[in-house]
Amino acid sequence: MENLNGLVLKVDALSIAFGGLKAVDNLSFDIKENEVFGLIGPNGAGKTTAFNCITQFYKPNSGTLLFKGRDEQVHDLQKKKVHEIIKLGLVRTFQNVELIRELSVIDNVLIGAHVDFKSTIIDQAFRLPRARREEKALRKEALRILGVLGIEDRALLPAGGQPYGVLKKVEFARALMSNPRLIILDEPAAGLNDSETIELAKLIRKLRDELGCSILLVEHDMRLVMDVCDRICAISFGKFLAVGTPKEIKENKDVQIAYLGIEVEANA
């Protein structure tokens, strides 16, 4: 298989259609290791569809998706089932924070380590030493991650009833628990106020610098995207528009037209 030189994800000619609607049409981009990559586009551009294809929630009609896993091997994502994706080192967060309200914060974080448990159900049922040791070690790791995010004091509180900003961090912690190579953040700034968004930007940079993982940011908040992304890919109506540094994207004609809604004469 192709060796992804310095890349963590390579999306090539990705297409998916729902009925007659081409939600994503021949989209290609790649993400380098240790990069914060932004995917932007107006409402309905196909951003969410694109990353649902990457994470195998949708099976694309055509195209290739190659990913360099945490085992340093290159994997064809389309050969994997949706629950197998996280094991490769590709994890996502959700736009409207999908946590379990009844569980404690730390238990929610531990769900991120689901695939890393080696003990069997029997080990757990009888609390054999192997299961106990493993649970203890992962619990410690979860606490450490909560510490990095500055919310370790809330570890034992139920997730339901925590403020929204904290819940976002818990979801982050859950994603980090899987020791990922690439984190896909689905509109992480949605519902955050200005100071929280600034904090989020700091956090994203910290993740990249300290943990060495890449980040794919799907976002509406232009300030955040322009602030933290190394490179940005802009799409519109499922089609690729441009890729480049934030500055290049800002100055790109096609992107301006897509965002400002000016009719393109050639289309008329």
Next chain:
Amino acid sequence: MKKLIKNPHLHFIFLGLLLMIVPKLAEMGLFKVSYVTTLGGTFILAIAALGLNILLGFSGLVSLGTAGFMGLAAYLSAYFTVDLGLSFELSLILAVVIPTIVGILVGLVSLKIEGIYLAIATLAVSEILRKTFEEFDFFTGGFSGKTASYPTLLGTYELDRAGMYYFVVTVLIIVMLITYNMMNGRLGRALNAMRGSEAASQAMGVNLLNHRLIAFALATMYASIAGVLYVHFIKYSYPSIWTLKLSLDFLAMIVIGGLRSIYGTLLGAFIVFAVPDLFLKQIPFFSEMSYVLNGVLIILVIIFYPNGLINMFADIKRLFNKLSKGEGK
């Protein structure tokens, strides 16, 4: 020492020891002997209800088939021990494994249907089983029912009523401990995640198919264990026991006691099954009303204690702390 007092496993064992005193008290004449049967029956039902709690409480999958699976195991165990003369241990294993396989098949169906439709499908399975109990009389004795005897453990220890009661309490405590361990570990978190959001749990690597099958397997396994214990404790089984009403009673137990609460399930079984038998029957008017009482209780609990009556204890404790603090001032 403090660590020991706080150890949740010891709490279960302590509860077991406490429950074991009951037959002694009955011998001393403090209770009627029939109370031992009522309490033993309650604990047996609590085992099946715990299974339903794993399925509904933790995994969010509805089942109205608990009674059917419990009945199937009861008939199987009676058939194996009485008609085929197998040992109790062997028939226990067989009578748990066979219904569990059927339960796993139902679990496969649950991948396609959800919510109210799953409830109807499991109800249908349960009714088919009940009809089988009526019709296949060479195996079940038809309407006249099937009898079994107190078991002999390991071929040597013949149990009597008190002995069987101790056995039931032991099994109950073991099942509670295992459930506690599983539900507070990886499996419990995965089932919780599945209930919360299928998409999120899949993204976290939870295999939905596997975990639904595990949930159904555990629920039927618990119901089967309860069925086997039932037929060797009450010593008979009729088709009319394993009806929709019993399945609904299980539902009532976990809703009244507390979804996702192990102690709550036991409390719920006690309220739904033992309270009418032990207390209400003494009062002439109420003896006919236990069915109505369950309905009223469910409504009251859902309104005032949506997480189950087990939370009442926490509230009482909090109130008590508040009062004692107030006095300190």
